[in-house]
Amino acid sequence: MRRKTDTNTLRSVEICAGAGGQALGLERAGFGHAALVEIDIPACSTLELNRPAWNVIRGDLQQFDGRPYRGTELLGGGVPCPPFSKAGKQLGADDERNLFPEAIRLVDEIRPRAVMLENVRGLLDAVFFDYRADVEKQLKKLGYVTAWKLLNASDYGVSQLRPRVVFVGVRRDLADYFDWPVPLSTSPVTVGNLLHDLMAERGWRGARTWRDRADSIAPTLVGGSKKHGGPDLGPTRAKKAWATIGVDGRGLWNDPPGPDFVGMPRLTTRMTARIQGFPDDWQFSGRKTAAYRQIGNAFPPPVAEAVGKKIFAAIEAAAGTRIRKAA
Numbered sequence: 001m002r003r004k005t006d007t008n009t010l011r012s013v014e015i016c017a018g019a020g021g022q023a024l025g026l027e028r029a030g031f032g033h034a035a036l037v038e039i040d041i042p043a044c045s046t047l048e049l050n051r052p053a054w055n056v057i058r059g060d061l062q063q064f065d066g067r068p069y070r071g072t073e074l075l076g077g078g079v080p081c082p083p084f085s086k087a088g089k090q091l092g093a094d095d096e097r098n099l100f101p102e103a104i105r106l107v108d109e110i111r112p113r114a115v116m117l118e119n120v121r122g123l124l125d126a127v128f129f130d131y132r133a134d135v136e137k138q139l140k141k142l143g144y145v146t147a148w149k150l151l152n153a154s155d156y157g158v159s160q161l162r163p164r165v166v167f168v169g170v171r172r173d174l175a176d177y178f179d180w181p182v183p184l185s186t187s188p189v190t191v192g193n194l195l196h197d198l199m200a201e202r203g204w205r206g207a208r209t210w211r212d213r214a215d216s217i218a219p220t221l222v223g224g225s226k227k228h229g230g231p232d233l234g235p236t237r238a239k240k241a242w243a244t245i246g247v248d249g250r251g252l253w254n255d256p257p258g259p260d261f262v263g264m265p266r267l268t269t270r271m272t273a274r275i276q277g278f279p280d281d282w283q284f285s286g287r288k289t290a291a292y293r294q295i296g297n298a299f300p301p302p303v304a305e306a307v308g309k310k311i312f313a314a315i316e317a318a319a320g321t322r323i324r325k326a327a
Helices: 021-029 041-050 100-110 126-141 172-177 191-199 208-213 236-243 267-273 287-297 300-327
Strands: 011-014 031-038 057-058 076-077 114-120 144-152 163-171
Touching: 011 021, 011 100, 021 031, 021 076, 021 300, 031 041, 041 057, 041 287, 076 100, 076 300, 100 114, 100 126, 114 300, 126 144, 144 172, 163 172, 163 300, 172 300, 191 208, 191 267, 267 287
Parallel strands: 011 031, 011 076, 031 057, 076 114
Antiparallel strands: 114 163, 144 163
């Protein structure tokens, strides 16, 4: 059954919730959380660690029944990206990890006022035109007006480019009230300025020099997969990009560099979390590899917040119009 865990008036059900990037952004946008569904045990532990009152449901999305949550205002989430990622085989609908059909099933069962799903930019490739059209067709039958949009995290204050595709569907009565968030007028801080205090935490004498060298935003963080090794900052091309701002991308450190360190430092998980837009008090469960996978695969909270605020405003505006008409 639905249970209230906070005072927010609008509620969401989130699928494939991960470490809570989207959930945190939606919380900031004004949404409470009726349920968060996630299969990864460390990620579930992260959600429970940071928000003990949240209703975290550990398990396979295919076994989750949305009917007890019927009428929840928003269905959100980040369905697995490998079916559409250029780093994979781009099998789309033929990939066993494709969970868009489950998302559509839950839209039917919950009938939220809005839907918000994020994925990799590869989903907008021409090869997936028919796939996107089919998703739109099914949601249209259920009464939703839909749109896909490529958003860059750096446009919303995150210190990395991180392009992500966001899919939004709103009920027809909300369609006239929803518009996409406008990019901020200011640029995000550089990696050097963002991380200087963390790099200098153990007294590294070269921290200021490193800060001045790291004078741009970061390359896109990658989360890695459970099939391929431990935490690093991506393939060779990505590691070279990190090297241009003075970061050794071959792995992560447990601690910042010491006073006499010479060379290119590696990032810690806390540093990568800050680059991803998480607040410093957000803790990650599990050892370094598990924690970094959660961070690297997360939807940056500031981007989720920006879109969530627009959805929240559309729902509130439509409700206000109905009240005025009734009066």
